[in-house]
Amino acid sequence: MTHPLITFSRRLRETPFTDRILAGGAQSFTVYNHTLLPSWFRSLEGDYWHLLEHVQVWDVSCERQVQLKGSDAESLVQLMTPRDLSKAQHDQCFYVPLCDEQGRILNDPIAIKVSDDTWWLSLSDSDIYLWAAGLAHGRGLDVEIARPDVWPVAVQGPKAETLMARVFGDEVKSIRFFRYKRLSYRGHPFIVARSGWSGQGGFEIYIDDAELGQTLWDELFVVGADLNVGHGCPNNIERMESGLLSFGSDMDYSHTPLQCGLDKYCQLDVDLPSMSHAALRLQREHGVPTRLVGVIAPRVPVASRYCQLLADGEPVGDITSQSLSGRYDAWMGFVYFESELIEQLKSKSVTLQLLCNNEFYEAVFSELPFKLDQMGLQDRVSNL
Numbered sequence: 001m002t003h004p005l006i007t008f009s010r011r012l013r014e015t016p017f018t019d020r021i022l023a024g025g026a027q028s029f030t031v032y033n034h035t036l037l038p039s040w041f042r043s044l045e046g047d048y049w050h051l052l053e054h055v056q057v058w059d060v061s062c063e064r065q066v067q068l069k070g071s072d073a074e075s076l077v078q079l080m081t082p083r084d085l086s087k088a089q090h091d092q093c094f095y096v097p098l099c100d101e102q103g104r105i106l107n108d109p110i111a112i113k114v115s116d117d118t119w120w121l122s123l124s125d126s127d128i129y130l131w132a133a134g135l136a137h138g139r140g141l142d143v144e145i146a147r148p149d150v151w152p153v154a155v156q157g158p159k160a161e162t163l164m165a166r167v168f169g170d171e172v173k174s175i176r177f178f179r180y181k182r183l184s185y186r187g188h189p190f191i192v193a194r195s196g197w198s199g200q201g202g203f204e205i206y207i208d209d210a211e212l213g214q215t216l217w218d219e220l221f222v223v224g225a226d227l228n229v230g231h232g233c234p235n236n237i238e239r240m241e242s243g244l245l246s247f248g249s250d251m252d253y254s255h256t257p258l259q260c261g262l263d264k265y266c267q268l269d270v271d272l273p274s275m276s277h278a279a280l281r282l283q284r285e286h287g288v289p290t291r292l293v294g295v296i297a298p299r300v301p302v303a304s305r306y307c308q309l310l311a312d313g314e315p316v317g318d319i320t321s322q323s324l325s326g327r328y329d330a331w332m333g334f335v336y337f338e339s340e341l342i343e344q345l346k347s348k349s350v351t352l353q354l355l356c357n358n359e360f361y362e363a364v365f366s367e368l369p370f371k372l373d374q375m376g377l378q379d380r381v382s383n384l
């Protein structure tokens with residue numbers, strides 16, 4: 001199937017790095033927060049292996065920032081999320097589900113405490129600016145909602161720390177996971193966090209000066225040449241292996257965090273002024289109707305859009321993401337199953353099959369994140 005082209009316009013935001021990633025060989029784009037996001041450069045698997053072995057620079061400008069500034073900024077963030085932010089420090093980032101009064105997920109950003117009265121929400125793909133501005137207005141809060149010009153760039157992969165230290169100095173090494181420091185580059189302080197949408201480790205630089213950001217981008221490629229630095233982007237194979245969820249695909253407005261494994265980011269036993277607390281407590285008490293889990297099957301010949309799961313021969317579940325593992329000879333799926341079916345799968349009283357391109361494959365259920373190394377799968381790395 002050939003891919004249709006995307007037409008660029010002012011509605012579809014380019015980023016300070018669009019020309020660079022086009023020159024770097026971006027083969028396909030998707031749209032995220034009305035902004036261009038490349039989806040692959042070499043091939044999905046080529047990008048995957050490069051990310052696992054080297055270091056990549058990602059234009060994740062589409063992770064748009066909504067800024068909340070004012071004496072009620074922190075209260076507004078806490079109103080929007082069931083995660084306890086009461087002990088938030090100045091150098092901290094938090095992965096937070098944002099939920100409405102019924103507990104439904106509206107977004108799952110990284111929330112960054114920029115200063116005492118300023119928070120950034122580094123968004124996934126939905127218009128939280130409108131929601132935050134509406135809440136602030138409706139509740140008469142002392143907070144200004146803005147969309148600052150900030151374009152995150154991620155540096156990901158096992159050699160990310162070495163590369164970043166060459167540009168920012170050894171201080172980057174002391175940044176802990178989900179913490180940030182303001183590090184100077186050519187006299188300008190950038191927020192640099194140890195985070196990113198891969199399980200391979202790395203950093204994110206919140207670029208708030210486009211021109212300097214382009215200089216920094218080019219320098220990363222010059223000083224990282226011997227590290228085999230390359231272009232890249234969030235990779236669907238890697239992120240599924242690492243158990244990272246994609247809002248809009250793996251959960252949306254119709255799910256609560258208790259359904260998709262984000263319960264660890266909901267402190268329901270703490271009394272918090274979070275608008276979703278009551279509904280989520282109630283759901284915890286009654287149980288969830290469906291839950292997101294993983295399914296593993298043999299590596300099917302092609303990644304098909306038409307795979308279907310069967311339990312004892314009956315179609316079941318709602319597959320939200322699928323890919324073919326890079327390391328293992330396996331098909332991986334994220335899927336919503338009814339809670340009752342999950343119990344049956346756990347007790348092995350039903351058999352699961354994957355139907356793909358008219359072929360049946362034996363499939364196994366797994367909680368997320370996958371523990372692929374413990375599943376007795378064939379490891380393509382150790383077989384090399």
Ligand code: THG
Nearest residue numbers: 063094095108109110122123124152196197204244
């Ligand atoms: N970086 C930044 N903004 C973002 C993303 C990002 N906005 C959109 C999207 N990604 C938000 N979603 C996620 C999902 C998972 C994680 C980060 C952002 C993540 N999770 C870790 C995990 O699950 O292992 C740990 C989370 C934690 O311990 O708090 O990293 O990538 N700027």
